[in-house]
Amino acid sequence: MNKRLAKAAATLASGLALLAAGPPAASDTTRVRDLLRQSQDLLRAGQNEAAQPLLQQARDLARRGHFAAGEVESLRVLGKAELVHGSFAEARAYLTQAVALARRTSGQPGLADVLLTLGQVANEQDDYPGALRACEEALRLYHARGAVRDEARTRNGLGIIYSSRGDFPRALAMLLPALRQTQQLGDSALQANCLTNLGNVYFRHNDARQALHYFEQALPLVRHRPDQGALADCLTNLAAAHQQLGEFKQAEPFYQQAIAVSEQAGERAQLGVVLSDYAQLLTDQRRLPAAQATLERARALLENSGDVGTLAATLVALGQLHSKLGHAAEAEAQARRALALATSVQDWSVQESSGALLAGLLKRRGDYRQALQYTELAQAAHDTVFSQSKAEEMGRLQGDFQLSQERERAQGLARTGEAQQQRLQAQQRQLWGLGLGLGVVAAAGLALWRLNRLLGRKNQQIEAQRAELTELNATKDRLFSIIGHDLRGPLHSLHAFVELLAGPPLPPDKLAQYTQRLTRTLDHTLALLENLLNWAALQMRAAGPPRPEPLDLAALVEENIGLLAAAAEAAQVSVVHHLAGDEHAWADPAAARLVLRNLLANAIKFTPAGGTVEVSARREGAAWQLAVADTGRGLPEPTPWQELRPESLPRRAGEGGQARSTGLGLLLSRDVLARNGGRLWVASAGPGQGTTFTLSLPVAASVATSEAVG
Structure with a gap:
């Protein structure tokens, strides 16, 4: 009883405190708005550090005064300030708090503005x-x-997002209505921004003529604004469009105007970007000394700007220019620094160009080994860019496909509903006209029941087809990924080796080294192709149904050890088995050979010289457990005996410089065993402790029957 009284008293005290606090005082709300106005003026002037204390003060004052709208706006502007400063994680934290506060506040004040900034x-x-x-x-x-x-x-912002992802149709679908709305409003600043974004969309879509049309419309609107940065951007866009059209004489005056405006505004980073673009025009015109001086000036301005990506691209351009001028040492120095910066920010495009430049310079110098390494690095970066673009394209296509499916399904349901409504009305008219009473109603109900059953079957067929299409699409994506990442690399190494052979004669030791490396690469590629074809046939259901039969496991193991004897001898790995000869399983021989060959090949590949691979078998109930254990490097972490999930295992490089594993062999083995009623298991004590893969196969039917009779 005392606890209840204490709780009631606490609740009453809390309520009285809230009543005493009352609504926020007018002076507090006015002070919060004044602080927000002052901080936003400072942010527009680029004085972020001076604005931060005012924003924190506004937030604290709004919280103490229970002024939710003011607190939401304070958090939004704090997030905007961190966004401008490049602190994205801090910006997101502020904006997430603002969204939560706005949602639980009556009227949801400022929610749309916060969501736009969060986007x-x-x-x-x-x-x-x-x-x-x-x-x-x-x-x-x-x-x-x-x-x-x-x-x-907001439409303008969505257009920018779609454009940055290369989604040309959706970007236009947002920006064109936004442009019409700004024209109706007479908002010249927003209209200029929409025109600029439309021009950028067309420019990215390689339609420079249409981009020029929108940039030219934006220029007079931007000239009347005090924002010199926007004017410099617009002038640079016009110059770039003329340059892409090959109109160099028209492009150069716009570049010079953009440089003058940036210098006048004191925007060092923006001036560096404009100079870097202008240097490309000078290079295209073969004015190499002027281009070099311009790039050197751009580099100096970008050094402390924080824009690492643009600085790396400028250094690559400077290195390429030095290479054309015959300054090999300076070109190599710029390229190496560009590669280091690009790697730090994961700019794959600059990594590709800097790697290709270094490969050419080293090849010219006669250092073919390092040239080959940088060629492979450039190709890997190129593959990453290619894969990212394809992944984005596949994502857009999949989104379009799902959207069209949903639209078609909704239209089909609407048509079905209308048809049912029309049928029901017709049946009601027949009921009234014929006066058949309950009998006609029962017949109509039966007809509707049959119709619903028919619609249910149709929906089940549609769902089954959709699931099959999704599975085939995932299989296709996996094939593209394997071909793009794991097949292109070895073929490129072969191409690079042929290029080396076409050059000056190589010393015998280097020739032997490269030949040995090429042989390993080709062996890996052939094994990958064989697994790829088998796996594709399995996934596309081109392979026939399993044909199980009694299988002598000892003979199967000896056969596969003999096939891989040469590989084991080359790797200096001992392969032995401990099967007695009375182990008989019930499985498809071709499938069992494929799985065992993959497990043995992997064990040899990841076991260092002097190691051992052992094959053993044990009976557990109605299944044989055939284990392949090695004394190799093991898994990165201790892994207890568990069913294999190939996608969770790390992709490792083999011993002795062998190619990195694709993971396809284990994936193929698991799928083949699943089709044959078997399972695949893995266990490892940890790094350097070896790995054991175990495949489970049913005991042969004849053996199981004789044991049951006996």
Whole structure:
């Protein structure tokens, strides 16, 4: 009883405190708004550090005064400040707090503005789905409120997100309506921004003529604005469009104007970017000394700007220019620094160009070994860029496919509903006209029941087809990934080796070394192709059904050890088995050979010279457990005996410089065993402790029957 009274007293005291606090005082709300206005003025002037204390003060004052709208806006502007400063994680933390506070506050004050800013941060973090979710919800809120300007601003932001991902149709679908809305509003600043973004979309889509059309419309609107940075960007865009069209004489004046505007505004980083672009025009015109001086100046401006990606690209351009001028040492120095910077920010495009430049310089110097290494690095970066673009394209295509499926399904359901409604009305008219009473109603009910059953069957067929299509699409993506990453590399190494043979004669020791390396690469490629074809046939259901029969496991093991004897001898690995000869399983011989060959080949590949691979078998109930154990490097972490999931295992390089594993052999083995009623297991004591793979096969039917009779 006392506890209840104490709880009631505490609740009453809390309520009285809230009543005493009351609504926020007018002076507090006015002070919060003044602080926000002052901090936003400072942010527009580029004084982020001076704005931060004012924003924190506004947030604290709004929280103490229970001024939720002011606290939401304070958090939003704090997030915006961190976004401008490049601190994306901190920006997202502030904005996430603002979203949560706005959602639980009556009227959800400022929610749309916060969501729009959160979408910008998510886009900068390459969180494409998160950016779209936030901006699309903001667009719905603005549209429901009739806030046309904010709706146009949000459409413009969505257009930028779609454009940055290369989704040309959706970008236009957002930007063109936004442009019409800004024209109706007479908002010249937002209209200029929409025109610039439309021009950038067409420029990225390699339609420089159409891009030029929009940039030219934006220029007079930007000239009347105090934002010199926007003017410099617009002038640079015009110059780049003329340059892409080959109109160098028209491009150069725009570059010079952009340089003058950036110098006047004191924007060192922006000036460095403009100079780097202008140097490319000078290079295209073969004005190499002027291009070199321009790039050197751009490099000096970008050194402390924080824009590592642009600095790396500028260094590559400078290295390429030095290479053309015959300054090999300087070209190599710039290329190496560019490669280091690009690697630190994972700029694969610059890694590719800097790696290719270093490979050419080293090859010219006669250092073919390092040239080959940088050639492979450049090709790997190229493959990554290619894979990323294909992944984005496949994602867009899959989204379009799912969207069209949903649209078709909705239309089909609507048509079915209309048809059912029409049938029901016709049946009701017949009931009234014929006066058959309950009998006709029962017949109509039976007809509807049969119709529903028919629709149910159709829906099941559609779902089965959709599941099959999704599975085939995933299989195709996996094939493309393996071909793009694991097959292109060895073939490129072969091409590089042939190029080396076409050059100056190689010393005998280097020739022997490269030949041995090429042989390993070709062996790996042939094994990969064999597994790839088998796995593709299995996934596409081109392979026939399993044909199990009694199988002598000892004979199977001896056969596969004999096939891999040469590989084991070359790797200096001993392969032995401990089967007695009375082990008989019930399995498809071809499938069992394929799985055992893959397990033995992997064990030999990952076992160092002097190691051992042992094959053993034990009976457990109605199954034989055939184990392949090695004394190799083991798994990175201790792994207890468990069913194999190939996708969770790390991809490792083999011993003695052998090629990195693709993981396809284990994936193929697991799928083949699953089709034959078997399972695959793995265990490892940890690094350097070896690995044991165990395949489970049913005991032969004749053996099991004789044991049951006996």
